[in-house]
Amino acid sequence: MATIYDVAKLAGVSPKTVSRVLNGDAPVNEKTRTKVARAISELGYVPSQAARMMRSSRSGLIGLITGAISATPHGTETRGLPDMLIVQAIQREMAERGKILMIADTGGSPSTVPMLAATFAQHRVEGLIYVADHHRAVDLDLSGANCPTLLTNCYDDRGTPCVLPDDAAGQQALVARLIAAGHRRIGFLTLDQAMPAGRLRLEGYKAALAEAGLPYDPVLVEAGYVIGREMQSAALTEALEHLLTLDQPPSVICCGNDEMAMRVYGLLRSRGLRVPEDISVAGYDDHRSIAEMLHPHLTTVELPYIDMGRHTAARLLDMIGGDVPASDDPLLVQGPVVWRSSVTALTEL
CATH class of the missing domain: 3.40.50.2300 (Response regulator)
Structure with a gap:
């Protein structure tokens, strides 16, 4: 497997110059940049993500804890999986923002949440989301994540920022x-x-x-x-x-x-x-x-589960970027009235 030193040797530059091209953290003239890019392509060099994370304050990783994966409906049960719809919307939004979503399932046991939060901390996630199965109060210890945290479809007494249906x-x-x-x-x-x-x-x-x-x-x-x-x-x-x-x-x-x-x-x-x-x-x-x-x-x-997922992703990324202060006021997301034929209009709408 090619290393950064192999790329530097083939391009006729120093390993530090190759690093500058890869990270874009210092100016490199176009001729040198082209030589490095050609060497990378010829050798099939793949930069070490772990090494890049160590050099950067941003891992690009977002943690998410849910019970949606283990809470599969049985038989002809008519209940949906609102938490899964929220998770899917968060995943799409994070991917569009260039973030990787790491998902952990509680297996139906809230007692696993502190351990999962600590595990995400070891992976240097930039932020952590907990998604509940329905609108409710929770009492969870997410402090082990050591990063901005956000609750979705639930709230707590600690004032953790949250996104709720209105x-x-x-x-x-x-x-x-x-x-x-x-x-x-x-x-x-x-x-x-x-x-x-x-x-x-x-x-x-x-x-x-x-x-x-x-x-x-x-x-x-x-x-x-x-x-x-x-x-x-x-x-x-x-x-x-x-x-x-x-x-x-x-x-x-x-x-x-x-x-x-x-x-x-x-x-x-x-x-x-x-x-x-x-x-x-x-x-x-x-x-x-x-x-x-x-x-x-x-x-x-x-x-509005899908909109809640979108707002969750956007709000957490704002918190991570420091663009808006974390607020203990819930962000309320309203869904539309869907008017169908089960209601007779007694007057003209």
């Missing part, structure tokens, strides 16, 4: 569209209020009503999903039954996510109700395998 704004935008379409009695089957997404989406629902001058009526809000509760199907059936038997039932039902909306479709049909002719339905997440397979296609809000 669940409140997404739900507010959806309900505002429903109101613009003439709906005034808007039911809401929520996620568990112990979940950040559950709390924030309810806040967005209330904000849209307030903005339109409509009163918040708690009888129109039912928990469609509760963490740890057995017989979730029975709970959803009970919650839906409550909304449908109100003296003034809703004209549209917002569901905490698309999977819940899919179940609501079936429950409504079992009662002989048609979507959207008899009652409209909307979801949240824009899981295409659900939203576009249902009939009619489901109106919903996109969880």
